Amino acid sequence: MDAWLVDLDRVVPTDISDPAGPADALAGLTEDELRRGAEFVHARAAHRFFRARLTVRRLLADRLGLDPRDLRIHYDPAGKPYLPDRPGTHISWSRSDGLLLLGATETGPVGVDVELVRPDATNMDVLSFVYPAVPATATPRTFFHAWTLLEAAVKATGRGLARGAREVDLDFGPGGTVALRGITGHGPHPWHGHTSLHPIRPSAPSALTAFVSHDLPPFRVRPWPPR
Numbered sequence: 001m002d003a004w005l006v007d008l009d010r011v012v013p014t015d016i017s018d019p020a021g022p023a024d025a026l027a028g029l030t031e032d033e034l035r036r037g038a039e040f041v042h043a044r045a046a047h048r049f050f051r052a053r054l055t056v057r058r059l060l061a062d063r064l065g066l067d068p069r070d071l072r073i074h075y076d077p078a079g080k081p082y083l084p085d086r087p088g089t090h091i092s093w094s095r096s097d098g099l100l101l102l103g104a105t106e107t108g109p110v111g112v113d114v115e116l117v118r119p120d121a122t123n124m125d126v127l128s129f130v131y132p133a134v135p136a137t138a139t140p141r142t143f144f145h146a147w148t149l150l151e152a153a154v155k156a157t158g159r160g161l162a163r164g165a166r167e168v169d170l171d172f173g174p175g176g177t178v179a180l181r182g183i184t185g186h187g188p189h190p191w192h193g194h195t196s197l198h199p200i201r202p203s204a205p206s207a208l209t210a211f212v213s214h215d216l217p218p219f220r221v222r223p224w225p226p227r
Contacts, residue, residue, distance in 0.1 A: 001107070001219040002063060005114065005198055005209060006055050006100035008048045015225050016054040016068075028069045029053055052100045056093055059102055059224065064089065080158040090213075092155050099200070099207055107215040108189075111155030113148040116205045117197070130165045134172070141176030148210035149180050149193050156212040157186045180212060192216045198223075 026034065033053050040046035054068075061068040064086060073091075074084050083089050092112045093102040101114035119140040127143055128134045131150060134142070154164035169181040180193025195210045198221065209221055 001103060001105040001110070001211070001213070001216065003101070003103045003112070003209075003211065003219060003221045004059055004224045005207065005221050006052070006059075006102065006224045007098060007200065008051045008055070008095075008100055009098045010225055011051045011055060012225075016051065016058045026050060026054075028057055048095070048098055052093075052095055055100060055224070056102055060091065060104060063104060076158060078158045078160055080155065092152075094151065094155075096207070101207075101209050101221075103211060105213060105215075107217075108213055109156045109158075110211065110213040111152040111157070112212075113151035113155065113210045115144055115148050115208050116200075117144055117208050118205050130161055131168070131170070132166075133170065138172070139176045142172065142178060144208045145176065145178035145195050145210075146170055146172070148195055148208050149178055149212065152193065152210040152212040153180065153183055153191070156191070157183060183212075189214045196221065 037046045037049045040049060057068040057071050061071045072084055073081050075081055081091055083091060088106050089104060090108060090110045091104045092110045093100060094113045096114045096116050099114050101112050103110050103112040122140045122143040124138060124143060127147055134146065149170060150165055150168055153168045154161050157164055167184050171179045171181050173179060180191060183191045191212060191214060193210065193212045194216050195208060198207045198209060200207055
């Protein structure tokens, strides 16, 4: 497993563009990505979206030894991204405000999620609606661990929250901890989940990351751009 946690507000054009390539800073994006980016009302949100998609291409291309412009990313009917030219490489990414989490592995389907940990932003009613098994004693800590694991799990299966959340079996432990027991209806192999907390910048909220896959050997979430 390779994983990167990207601070999109620190990404500069030289991080994601080829000096020998086209002068257009958005070269390599698809027409759909350009259209979606243009739909943002605020320039900062649009810039983050473009940086995220260009960063995904840069990091995956570097990992695979390709030119970013030669990397084709497609989406299945449920919106799950895949690499048609590298079917053995499984990918997933997630954005939360100015953060991007990207995971890539050859060990099977993977889902990732990232959330900024801001207790005032929790919505236990939404979590309980999506996943009714949330205990009444759930805390903001519970919310972030449960939500990120749910998101990562349904991305791994390609089901989405609306259809896939109730297939996810979460174990609610003491002190707000949450672990993944498994996912029903998606093959005989067990599913594993992992969450971890990452400081981003002084006086800024930390980020909680979640990974779900059939095989999760020890791995490191690398900050990017390198500090």
